[in-house]
Amino acid sequence: xxxxxxxxxxxxxxxxxxxxxxxxxxxxxxxxxxxxxxxxxxxxxxxxxxxxxxxxxxxxxxxxxxxxxxxxxxxxxxxxxxxxxxxxxxxxxxxxxxxxxxxxxxxxxxxxxxxxxxxxxxxxxxxxxxxxxxxxxxxxxxxxxxxxxxxxxxxxxxxxxxxxxxxxxxxxxxxxxxxxxxxxxxxxxxxxxxxxxxxxxxxxxxxxxxxxxxxxxxxxxxxxxxxxxxxxxxxxxxxxxxxxxxxxxxxxxxxxxxxxxxxxxxxxxxxxxxxxxxxxxxxxxxxxxxxxxxxxxxxxxxxxxxxxxxxxxxxxxxxxxxxxxxxxxxxxxxxxxxxxxxxxxxxxxxxxxxxxxxxxxxxxxxxxxxxxxxxxxxxxxxxxxxxxxxxxxxxxxxxxxxxxxxxxxxxxxxxxxxxx
Amino acid sequence: xxxxxxxxxxxxxxxxxxxxxxxxxxxxxxxxxxxxxxxxxxxxxxxxxxxxxxxxxxxxxxxxxxxxxxxxxxxxxxxxxxxxxxxxxxxxxxxxxxxxxxxxxxxxxxxxxxxxxxxxxxxxxxxxxxxxxxxxxxxxx
Numbered sequence: 001x002x003x004x005x006x007x008x009x010x011x012x013x014x015x016x017x018x019x020x021x022x023x024x025x026x027x028x029x030x031x032x033x034x035x036x037x038x039x040x041x042x043x044x045x046x047x048x049x050x051x052x053x054x055x056x057x058x059x060x061x062x063x064x065x066x067x068x069x070x071x072x073x074x075x076x077x078x079x080x081x082x083x084x085x086x087x088x089x090x091x092x093x094x095x096x097x098x099x100x101x102x103x104x105x106x107x108x109x110x111x112x113x114x115x116x117x118x119x120x121x122x123x124x125x126x127x128x129x130x131x132x133x134x135x136x137x138x139x140x141x142x143x144x145x146x147x148x149x150x151x152x153x154x155x156x157x158x159x160x161x162x163x164x165x166x167x168x169x170x171x172x173x174x175x176x177x178x179x180x181x182x183x184x185x186x187x188x189x190x191x192x193x194x195x196x197x198x199x200x201x202x203x204x205x206x207x208x209x210x211x212x213x214x215x216x217x218x219x220x221x222x223x224x225x226x227x228x229x230x231x232x233x234x235x236x237x238x239x240x241x242x243x244x245x246x247x248x249x250x251x252x253x254x255x256x257x258x259x260x261x262x263x264x265x266x267x268x269x270x271x272x273x274x275x276x277x278x279x280x281x282x283x284x285x286x287x288x289x290x291x292x293x294x295x296x297x298x299x300x301x302x303x304x305x306x307x308x309x310x311x312x313x314x315x316x317x318x319x320x321x322x323x324x325x326x327x328x329x330x331x332x333x334x335x336x337x338x339x340x341x342x343x344x345x346x347x348x349x350x351x352x353x354x355x356x357x358x359x360x361x362x363x364x365x366x367x368x369x370x371x372x373x374x375x376x377x378x379x380x381x382x383x384x385x386x387x388x389x390x391x392x393x394x395x396x397x398x399x400x401x402x403x404x405x406x407x408x409x410x411x412x413x414x415x416x417x418x419x420x
Numbered sequence: 421x422x423x424x425x426x427x428x429x430x431x432x433x434x435x436x437x438x439x440x441x442x443x444x445x446x447x448x449x450x451x452x453x454x455x456x457x458x459x460x461x462x463x464x465x466x467x468x469x470x471x472x473x474x475x476x477x478x479x480x481x482x483x484x485x486x487x488x489x490x491x492x493x494x495x496x497x498x499x500x501x502x503x504x505x506x507x508x509x510x511x512x513x514x515x516x517x518x519x520x521x522x523x524x525x526x527x528x529x530x531x532x533x534x535x536x537x538x539x540x541x542x543x544x545x546x547x548x549x550x551x552x553x554x555x556x557x558x559x560x561x
Contacts, residue, residue: 002510005508005510006510006513006514008508008510009506009507009508009510009511009513009514010514012506012507012508012511013459013511013514013515056514212507215505215507218460218505219459219460219461219505220460221460222457222460223458223459223460226457226458249534272463272464272503276463
């Protein structure tokens with residue numbers, strides 16, 4: 001097999017733990033990543049000749065630690081800083097091979113610390129996303145740039161700045177405690193879900209779905225769920241992503257056009273992911289806490305997942321879940337979704353009444369789904385001329401080419417029906 | 421991409437009915453299973469009873485013939501599988517290399533996706549995902 005591709009795979013598996021372990025030692029994410037990169041370069045130089053070592057993770061860690069010692073020696077010679085000499089001694093002790101297995105026990109904690117660091121509030125959301133994908137997802141700058149359809153230099157710069165910000169702010173490498181934990185955890189969950197959503201309904205570019213990004217987010221979510229297994233919302237998020245991802249195959253038609261949930265061929269939903277999603281939701285229930293926003297959204301997604309046909313959906317249960325969600329995190333977007341469930345449970349007029357109260361909502365002014373949903377209710381009520389205008393407005397507002405085509409298609413259909 | 425890692429333990433072809441691995445072997449394997457799970461790549465896994473408890477239905481010239489295990493001619497038999505989701509075949513192989521195998525083969529095979537097939541095969545297999553889901557599809561409702 002191609003050694004370079006093998007090294008790439010080893011990197012994908014080992015780099016998060018490697019960088020997390022190194023950060024704990026050197027207390028600086030940027031330095032830790034540089035050291036890890038040094039080890040990667042060494043692997044790329046040596047493995048094609050020597051072959052991939054039996055324990056590539058330990059090899060990379062040992063190499064990175066040697067680089068760390070060299071580095072601290074150099075800077076100690078230059079600056080003679082006592083604390084760095086101290087660190088050098090600490091590092092020397094860690095190079096003892098037995099320490100590698102001792103480190104294993106801490107690995108889960110280190111990964112968790114790294115997640116909290118990458119999603120630290122001193123960073124912008126964009127920076128959190130890029131840094132998380134790079135350090136925890138093992139993605140290259142090129143891969144991240146491609147996923148977000150931005151120039152590689154932009155992502156590279158974003159990551160460099162983020163590491164500098166963390167270093168300058170002296171962000172401690174730790175798992176937050178007490179009240180802080182909940183706030184900081186929600187930032188981590190938000191970043192993972194943002195990554196997922198960028199893959200699930202891309203906000204820009206020609207493709208509507210980037211499944212690789214969904215898989216990256218799911219992988220991060222599953223890792224996090226094992227690091228903080230007592231946190232119900234982590235399982236809620238995993239459940240939500242598993243169930244949403246289960247529909248990937250059914251959401252895109254043969255020519256790449258999006259297919260709305262109610263029109264999807266449910267037999268194409270991935271039952272393995274649905275089972276995993278429902279199992280994650282059960283874990284939330286077993287923890288006994290009341291459902292948070294992610295668990296509620298997962299429970300809503302589960303209503304769809306359990307229904308053999310759209311008609312089988314427990315719409316009234318879904319309305320109740322949306323009520324709970326709207327209470328917990330009031331937002332016009334949730335109201336809009338609730339209106340859709342209400343329309344299914346109690347008819348399009350009931351849905352339209354709710355949506356009409358949202359039309360003047362400033363935050364939805366440029367949100368394409370508002371006219372899209374309103375158009376849907378109007379067309380179901382036979383008010384095709386009004387529906388057509390709504391679909392056209394929605395088409396103008398969306399940035400996604402595929403979605404735009406779908407909306408224009410619906411507008412055309414309404415035009416035909418309104419004449420007939 | 422999804423891959424199956426197929427576990428083919430040496431000697432399992434002649435294992436007695438009810439043969440079980442030792443507690444130590446299971447403990448080592450559990451550690452491995454957990455590492456897959458904690459890395460977020462494990463989707464599903466199962467172990468299989470030995471072939472001495474199984475039955476083969478052999479087809480020759482379209483006729484079915486039933487033979488109870490063990491199967492004298494079998495050289496390599498399945499003992500179980502892991503289904504993993506990874507980025508590349510190389511990554512699947514890297515995970516397979518970490519299996520605490522003593523005397524066994526772990527075969528890495530990619531799971532077929534509908535998009536892998538040419539159009540005529542896709543058409544012939546149109547109801548396949550319906551079958552996987554166990555839900556009534558277009559044809560068999």
